Amino acid sequence: MRILLTAALFALLAGQATAGGVIGFTGRIINAPCTISNDTWLGYAQHPRAYQQAKAQPGSPSCAGVAATRTVQLNRPNIQRQDQGVLTVSYY
Secondary structure, three states: OOOEEEEEEEEEEOOEEOOOOOOOOOOOOOOOEOOOOHHHHHHHHHOHHHHHHHHHOOOOOOOEOHHHEEEEEEEOOOOOOOOEEEEEEEEO
């Protein structure tokens, strides 16, 4: 089953995500997500080629890393506020 993790309303200050937000999931956890920094996920959302290269790397058997993800998206619902958005990571 896939796990949907949503880190909502990250403050993206000067291209850097601050520590904070809300994480939720649906599904069943088979492997816990690997520890990947907010800045790394943000970079993958902003640079799809880097994300595809990271997905091509072998995954870890002990946790669900980038190779176990389906998509990474950054949505900014308020065009006037480029320092906020919703970062969504979908796992298989």
